[in-house]
Each structure stands twice: as structure tokens, then as C-alpha cells.
Amino acid sequence: MRAQLARDFARFARELPRDFASYVRETYRINLSARYLGFDLPHPIGKGSGQLSLNESQLETDRAAGLAFVVLKTVIAQDETGAQTMAAWAVHETKMAIERRQSAAGRNGWTVTWKGRGWDRSFDDYLALVRTAADLTRDGGLVAVPSVKYHLPRLDEPFREAEYRFTTRALAKAWGAIPLALEKDFSPTLSGDALADDRAQILRWLREVPVQIRAAAPVRLAVKLMNARFDDDFQLDMLAAASSADTLVVFNRLFDAARGVAYGGWDLSERNLRVLEKLTPGASPGLVGIGVTPGSGPGIVGTGNIHSGRLILEYARRGCSAVQLHTFFQLPLSEYPATAGSRTQRVLHKLVFDPADGLVAGLLDLEADGTLARRGGELHFLDVVADAHRPR
Numbered sequence: 218m219r220a221q222l223a224r225d226f227a228r229f230a231r232e233l234p235r236d237f238a239s240y241v242r243e244t245y246r247i248n249l250s251a252r253y254l255g256f257d258l259p260h261p262i263g264k265g266s267g268q269l270s271l272n273e274s275q276l277e278t279d280r281a282a283g284l285a286f287v288v289l290k291t292v293i294a295q296d297e298t299g300a301q302t303m304a305a306w307a308v309h310e311t312k313m314a315i316e317r318r319q320s321a322a323g324r325n326g327w328t329v330t331w332k333g334r335g336w337d338r339s340f341d342d343y344l345a346l347v348r349t350a351a352d353l354t355r356d357g358g359l360v361a362v363p364s365v366k367y368h369l370p371r372l373d374e375p376f377r378e379a380e381y382r383f384t385t386r387a388l389a390k391a392w393g394a395i396p397l398a399l400e401k402d403f404s405p406t407l408s409g410d411a412l413a414d415d416r417a418q419i420l421r422w423l424r425e426v427p428v429q430i431r432a433a434a435p436v437r438l439a440v441k442l443m444n445a446r447f448d449d450d451f452q453l454d455m456l457a458a459a460s461s462a463d464t465l466v467v468f469n470r471l472f473d474a475a476r477g478v479a480y481g482g483w484d485l486s487e488r489n490l491r492v493l494e495k496l497t498p499g500a501s502p503g504l505v506g507i508g509v510t511p512g513s514g515p516g517i518v519g520t521g522n523i524h525s526g527r528l529i530l531e532y533a534r535r536g537c538s539a540v541q542l543h544t545f546f547q548l549p550l551s552e553y554p555a556t557a558g559s560r561t562q563r564v565l566h567k568l569v570f571d572p573a574d575g576l577v578a579g580l581l582d583l584e585a586d587g588t589l590a591r592r593g594g595e596l597h598f599l600d601v602v603a604d605a606h607r608p609r
């Protein structure tokens with residue numbers, strides 16, 4: 218199988234088969250099936266919300282490459298008059314810079330530096346993109362879901378219900394099926410805002426925002442949590458507070474207060490994995506450790522510095538049933554071993570087939586060291602996730 222993997226890696230460097238998950242299943246008897254927000258996926262690799270999901274042609278490239286899911290750029294909520302309390306987040310900024318970033322522990326990684334925030338075109342334009350995303354999702358070619366940032370009040374203020382109502386209902390209508398699948402973003406720039414200085418205020422948002430959204434329309438809701446400027450235990454408090462969501466996406470980028478920008482790299486994955494480690498093993502699905510009843514908690518999806526199959530497995534071993542990447546799609550082309558194809562194809566080629574640190578190699582290693590056993594002759598990616606939740 219290792220020799221086969223080396224051959225496939227070389228061969229697919231020129232062209233990745235779109236249905237590579239079926240190929241992996243037939244050739245290696247490895248089932249890569251994964252889950253995101255109630256959707257069954259052929260494999261765990263998706264694209265996080267950002268500048269790489271702004272239009273139909275980006276979605277089409279991702280569909281053609283065989284990506285499992287995409288989260289559309291975050292739109293800033295508005296009420297029926299067009300008023301946006303989070304308008305400061307709808308800033309226009311086009312220039313992104315991919316930079317090397319050394320972590321506090323001295324590991325070299327990549328980060329994207331960018332001063333923009335949310336969707337900066339009209340809400341109607343966003344609704345048109347949501348209609349396209351809904352069609353792709355229904356056709357089974359690519360799961361693509363919208364993302365929103367809604368009004369976040371201070372502790373002594375009420376929520377602007379009109380914003381929640383108008384935006385959620387408009388999205389539900391454009392989505393055209395029940396329930397609407399939606400991500401709610403608590404972004405890293407928010408961590409740099411005075412609004413997020415107060416722990417009680419953040420925990421109230423996490424408890425009440427899902428209630429506000431669900432009051433507007435039937436929604437399957439993913440909450441994407443930020444890395445707040447507090448300690449690891451507070452990250453756990455945030456997970457517990459947001460546990461009425463259907464899925465938790467953990468955790469968005471860190472915030473560099475000195476430069477006023479969000480960043481990623483190894484500091485991000487080390488922190489995220491360290492916090493998730495505190496939930497597992499023994500937590501089902503990840504939140505027992507913080508008081509959520511087994512079997513009733515939300516699913517967990519990982520994000521942060523994922524650039525190899527091994528990192529996908531690090532997140533999976535801590536309970537993540539799928540992953541969302543952003544930075545790895547933006548590296549200089551010379552960083553990918555593939556010699557042809559779209560960036561999305563090159564990313565998938567490296568993540569899945571790299572004989573040293575790809576997903577197939579990593580799953581075969583887990584089998585070899587006795588961590589993962591075949592079931593019905595197959596290795597299952599989701600067994601790695603289930604095992605994270607099993608008491609030891």
C-alpha cells in the first residue's frame with residue numbers, strides 16, 4: 218500500500234481525480250466519510266469562510282476539484298431598513314499578504330495578513346450567492362453554506378431583534394429549503410475590540426445568539442468561536458456556553474493587538490489542539506467534560522493551521538468530524554507538490570496523498586500502531602473521531 222501511495226502521489230500531481238474519496242476507498246479500503254453541520258461528506262476537507270468564497274466561479278472551482286464543503290464569506294446582518302449595527306465590520310479591503318510567521322515556540326508557518334472584515338457588497342448580491350450555494354448543495358456536488366455576523370449588544374443592552382429577524386429570514390428564503398444551514402461567526406477582530414473585554418458579555422452572546430437566530434427561522438446552526446484574549450479555561454467556558462448550537466467550529470484566528478491584525482500559523486493550531494485536548498478523550502461529543510450530556514452535544518469541526526493530513530488527524534483525534542482551511546489555499550504555488558491543477562486540487566492532492574504526512578498515510582500509521590482497527594475490512598476516518606469521545 219505504501220508503494221501504491223507513492224505512485225498515486227506522483228501520478229495525481231498532474232491531475233487529481235475528482236472522486237478521489239471513492240478511489241481511496243477502493244484502493245486502500247479507507248473510508249474518508251466525514252460530517253459537517255448535519256451533512257454527510259465524502260471526506261473531511263472544506264474551506265473556511267473568507268476571501269476565497271466570494272463568488273460563483275470560486276465555488277465552481279471547488280466543486281470541480283472535489284472539495285467537500287465551503288463556507289461563504291461572512292455577511293454583516295442588517296434590518297429591513299438596511300441598518301447594520303456591526304457596519305464597522307463591512308469594510309472594503311482587497312489586499313491580502315501571505316507571510317511566513319514564526320510561532321512563540323519557534324516553528325515556521327504561514328499566515329495571511331489582511332485588514333478587511335466582512336462582506337462589503339450589497340446584501341442582495343449576497344443573497345444571489347446563497348441561491349447558488351443552495352443549488353450546489355442540493356445537487357450534491359458541494360455543500361456550501363452562508364455565514365453571518367449579527368449585532369452583539371453590551372451586557373446592559375437588548376439584542377437588535379430586527380437585524381436577526383430580517384437577515385435570517387432573507388437567508389432562509391434564498392436557501393429555499395428547511396432548515397437553513399448557517400454559520401455564525403464570532404471573528405478574531407472582535408477579540409481586538411473593546412466589546413470583547415468582558416467575559417460575562419461574551420458568554421451571554423454565546424448563550425443567546427443561537428436563541429435569537431432560531432426565533433427567526435428554522436436553522437441548523439454552526440457557531441464559529443473566536444480565540445478570546447483570555448486563558449484556555451475560558452475557551453472551554455465559551456464552548457459550554459455555545460453548546461446549544463448544532464456544530465461548533467473551533468477556533469478562529471488569534472489576534473495580534475500590537476499590529477491590529479488576526480494571525481494563524483503554529484501558535485493557532487497549538488492553542489486549538491491544547492484546548493480540544495481538555496475535552497477528549499471521554500467526552501461525547503466532546504463536551505461531557507464541561508457538563509453537557511453524552512450524545513446530546515454539538516458536533517465539532519476544526520480550523521487553524523491545517524496544512525497536512527496529519528494535522529487533520531490531530532484535530533480528528535480531538536473530536537473534529539471535519540476541518541475548514543483557509544491559509545493553506547493561499548500559499549505560493551511552489552509550496553505545493555502538484556505541478557498542475559487548481560489551487561484547490563493541489564491542496565487536496567497534498568493533504569490526502571502525501572506519502573509522508575497525508576491523510577491516507579496517517580490513517581495507515583494509526584492502523585500500524587494499533588490505534589485504529591479495520592471494520593468490515595475498512596479503516597474509517599469517523600472511527601478516529603468517535604474514539605476521541607470514548608472513555609478510556
Ligand SMILES: Cc1cc2nc3c(=O)[nH]c(=O)nc-3n(C[C@H](O)[C@H](O)[C@H](O)COP(=O)(O)O)c2cc1C
Binds near residue numbers: 364
Ligand atoms: C483573509 C482571511 C479572511 C477571513 N474571513 C473570515 C470570515 O469572514 N468569516 C469567518 O468566519 N472566518 C474568516 N476567516 C477565518 C478562516 O475561515 C479560518 O477559520 C482561519 O483562517 C483559520 O484557518 P487557517 O489557519 O487554515 O487559515 C478568514 C481568514 C483569513 C485568512
